[in-house]
Amino acid sequence: MSRHLAYQRLFAATHELRVGAEFSRFTPDTPSCACCNRRWSEVEAPFQAAEYRYGKSGEPEQVCLTCYTPRIPSERLLGLERYNHTGNTTTPIYGKLGMLVGSGGIITPRNELYLTLPPKLHAKYKKGEWGQQGRLSTDKPLARLLDLLIAGALSAPGERPLEQGFVYIENWGRKADILMRRLLATTSLKEVWCNSEQGVTPLDLQAILETAQVLKTLELTNQADRLVFWKPITDAARGQRDDAAFDAWLGKVPDPRALLMALPTDPFDRLRLPAVLREVMPRLSALEAYLTPAPPQTQRQGSLF
Ligand SMILES: [Zn+2]
Structure with missing residues (x-):
């Protein structure tokens, strides 16, 4: 560009x-x-x-x-x-x-x-x-x-x-x-x-769209813009990781791995999650064209090695 x-x-x-x-x-x-x-x-x-x-x-x-x-x-x-x-x-x-x-x-x-x-x-x-x-x-x-x-x-x-x-x-x-x-x-x-x-x-808006999609699948839509829901993630992004709070968070999220995989990697993007998701969630279905399609559910034997 x-x-x-x-x-x-x-x-x-x-x-x-x-x-x-x-x-x-x-x-x-x-x-x-x-x-x-x-x-x-x-x-x-x-x-x-x-x-x-x-x-x-x-x-x-x-x-x-x-x-x-x-x-x-x-x-x-x-x-x-x-x-x-x-x-x-x-x-x-x-x-x-x-x-x-x-x-x-x-x-x-x-x-x-x-x-x-x-x-x-x-x-x-x-x-x-x-x-x-x-x-x-x-x-x-x-x-x-x-x-x-x-x-x-x-x-x-x-x-x-x-x-x-x-x-x-x-x-x-x-x-x-x-x-x-x-x-x-x-x-x-x-x-x-x-x-x-x-x-x-x-701003990695793509990753936040993917995050929104996972939240919807996990039926966590109502948590998306809540500062308190994201606190263990945003605290860690500020360099103030609270392991006990993070463990509690992992126990609360139905599929924490899927959510963690979708999150933006940059700490500054993570700090903006609640504010950006507040605008993204109500529009998510209209933004489908911009979401990466889910990978096909085929077994990929040996892919770990
Ligand atoms: Zn100039």
Whole structure:
């Protein structure tokens, strides 16, 4: 996968943000974008830069138009964020992607942007063009991701699922510089890249889907999102393994081996089990196409040796 894919998707999905936006573009005199570090010949708008300062006293930096985009306010697409009062002047501040605290987003292979917002932000921005186009919701980002996956919006017809890549933003937050420094697209559920203002981390959603399937078979569906059920596993993932609690857990689960085999291997993924399963379980039957079929029940004599 090209390291540019996520940037290309974001750039294409936000074209309207840059139309008529008031900021000056110039030919840069540095070797690469100060944010994503890509060479000026490689970025989506080659050899075009915008100036950005971090805070009032920050040094001006030359960033590519893709990295600049989350900093562009839009009255038309989002709407009024708040009024800024200084002395006798009141200035309207409009919403921007790089100021969506606690909000997520998905960019599909057709370069369509969907935003998930907390209710307060949703109420502010629902009348904007993106709101009117049905691009905003108050879902959790992962719930929106799963619903788009189920609706077929993350793979193109005739292509292998997810091959073309989508972008998953877990939290736009307010640190666009960290978000844009390394933006990654996802082409497999085994490695869903969760982009956020804290950087990018992988999530093995495939293993969590398999885990969900085992939980359903073992009739443990109602335990799936319970922190207390997973405690021996999540404690161990934090390096605080409690052997007695783990043994008790093994006694409680009807087929612990099947469940342990299905679990994601990465401790960070294991810590996220309750939260991710909360969204996965109610959608499990609709996600069947993404589950690995059960291996045939044939005897494999001698396979241990
Ligand atoms: Zn850049």
